[in-house]
Amino acid sequence: MHPKALLDACADLLRRTLAFEHPADALLSRHFRENRHLGPRERATLAETTYHVLRHKRLLEHLAQSGQGPHARRLAILGFQGDARFLQSALNDSEAQWRAACAPLLPGGAQWSSLPEPQRHNLPDWLAQRLREQLAAQGQADAFWPLVESLNQSAALDLRVNTLQGKRDAIAQELRAAGLTLEATPYSPWGLRLQGKPALQKLDAFQRGAIEVQDEGSQLLALLLDARRGDMVADFCAGAGGKTLALGAAMRNTGRLYAFDVSAHRLDALKPRLARSGLSNVHPIAIAHERDERIKRLSGKLDRVLVDAPCSGLGTLRRNPDLKWRQSPQAVRELTLKQQAILQSAARLLKPGGRLIYATCSLLEEENEAIAHAFDAAHGDFTALNASALLEGLKVPHAASLCSPPPAAAGQTQAEAPPATTSATASTGRFLRLWPHQHGTDGFFAAVWQRQR
Numbered sequence: 197m198h199p200k201a202l203l204d205a206c207a208d209l210l211r212r213t214l215a216f217e218h219p220a221d222a223l224l225s226r227h228f229r230e231n232r233h234l235g236p237r238e239r240a241t242l243a244e245t246t247y248h249v250l251r252h253k254r255l256l257e258h259l260a261q262s263g264q265g266p267h268a269r270r271l272a273i274l275g276f277q278g279d280a281r282f283l284q285s286a287l288n289d290s291e292a293q294w295r296a297a298c299a300p301l302l303p304g305g306a307q308w309s310s311l312p313e314p315q316r317h318n319l320p321d322w323l324a325q326r327l328r329e330q331l332a333a334q335g336q337a338d339a340f341w342p343l344v345e346s347l348n349q350s351a352a353l354d355l356r357v358n359t360l361q362g363k364r365d366a367i368a369q370e371l372r373a374a375g376l377t378l379e380a381t382p383y384s385p386w387g388l389r390l391q392g393k394p395a396l397q398k399l400d401a402f403q404r405g406a407i408e409v410q411d412e413g414s415q416l417l418a419l420l421l422d423a424r425r426g427d428m429v430a431d432f433c434a435g436a437g438g439k440t441l442a443l444g445a446a447m448r449n450t451g452r453l454y455a456f457d458v459s460a461h462r463l464d465a466l467k468p469r470l471a472r473s474g475l476s477n478v479h480p481i482a483i484a485h486e487r488d489e490r491i492k493r494l495s496g497k498l499d500r501v502l503v504d505a506p507c508s509g510l511g512t513l514r515r516n517p518d519l520k521w522r523q524s525p526q527a528v529r530e531l532t533l534k535q536q537a538i539l540q541s542a543a544r545l546l547k548p549g550g551r552l553i554y555a556t557c558s559l560l561e562e563e564n565e566a567i568a569h570a571f572d573a574a575h576g577d578f579t580a581l582n583a584s585a586l587l588e589g590l591k592v593p594h595a596a597s598l599c600s601p602p603p604a605a606a607g608q609t610q611a612e613a614p615p616a617t618t619s620a621t622a623s624t625g626r627f628l629r630l631w632p633h634q635h636g637t638d639g640f641f642a643a644v645w646q647r648q649r
């Protein structure tokens with residue numbers, strides 16, 4: 197593709213993305229489907245430029261005020277993520293001069309640190325304020341900048357090994373032999389972290405379902421449910437089934453695993469993944485809402501229920517940077533009502549002794565701890581379990597470092613770790629709390645309970 201045409205295509209994609217009528221990843225996928233002639237480098241430039249501008253939108257829009265020509269083109273010039281010589285040859289003289297003048301203020305530039313804070317954190321004001329307040333209340337005010345910097349980077353590509361098909365080490369060896377560079381993930385026993393973003397779909401391991409793309413944090417949520425052979429389990433908000441597949445494999449393809457979701461479309465995306473995985477214990481069921489009759493019939497019958505609730509997704513900004521511009525305080529408030537309603541309905545499915553997990557990929561306290569505390573207050577028949585102790589029992593390295601609240605005193609030893617079952621709802625390490633800047637995963641939250649009666 198000619199440099200000028202590629203820059204035009206970047207500008208056109210940005211114009212459409214910044215209308216925020218559709219998620220950026222959906223828009224990009226559609227663009228690539230409709231333009232099959234695009235090569236891998238052109239696709240990478242288009243995708244990375246779009247994501248870079250979404251990540252650094254406040255800064256780039258500020259700098260773009262000084263340029264000339266259509267707004268989206270100015271953003272594409274400032275945020276271009278392809279070969280620098282390629283960009284140079286797409287610019288006219290005045291554009292080239294303007295870009296050179298802006299360069300010291302771009303991310304990584306010599307004068308970037310002199311910019312006002314909003315142009316460095318690139319978050320909407322409401323979100324920056326909430327994160328600052330929340331971190332300060334937890335005594336972690338210093339974590340604000342490391343967090344926003346990590347949210348503005350692209351995420352690593354993690355795989356989950358389908359342990360029904362082979363051990364992690366053996367699959368890692370197979371992938372290395374196919375030319376991939378990777379290492380075991382630090383916490384999940386099922387995970388592999390790839391270097392770069394190699395294409396996976398043609399690999400034999402992918403086609404036979406031995407690997408699935410899944411963030412390490414997501415793997416840990418499924419692990420925490422500790423679903424076992426022969427269990428009756430529900431993945432209440434299964435979506436395209438990332439966690440369903442991990443749960444089905446943990447159950448060794450035995451028992452019964454219901455994959456519920458209100459979106460039949462998302463459940464459809466689970467079907468080819470299920471076919472590859474070799475699982476036959478999964479039952480995808482599209483429901484009308486969380487009080488659907490098909491769910492009521494299962495009341496009091498299940499051993500494990502995972503509620504991977506619909507949420508703001510603000511823990512996934514590394515992958516979905518447009519979410520910070522698409523979310524709002526009002527939308528988050530509405531989500532919290534939905535989250536409470538879903539958790540309440542899902543809890544009814546458990547039998548006494550059964551385990552319930554409420555999880556999100558949000559960073560916000562109101563979608564996480566606040567929902568868990570409200571559930572505690574309304575459900576005396578559920579006892580909170582300690583995520584740190586559970587993960588330790590599952591042999592996850594450094595389990596306590598993945599959970600909050602952190603130990604009050606440094607140097608807590610394993611012997612001092614709290615028991616898995618605790619009625620002290622504010623105990624150390626009660627919640628799984630994953631952060632991109634600390635754990636290299638997306639931001640995740642999970643609270644765990646056991647039904648008593």
Ligand SMILES: C[S@@+](CC[C@H](N)C(=O)[O-])C[C@H]1O[C@@H](n2cnc3c(N)ncnc32)[C@H](O)[C@@H]1O
Nearest residue numbers: 433434435437438439457458459486504505506
């Ligand atoms: C965070 S996503 C799930 C992601 C999925 N568990 C995975 O690992 O890939 C939340 C899902 O909740 C679904 N959802 C929304 N409202 C629901 C409801 N009332 N009952 C069940 N699922 C619901 C959405 O369609 C969406 O697929």
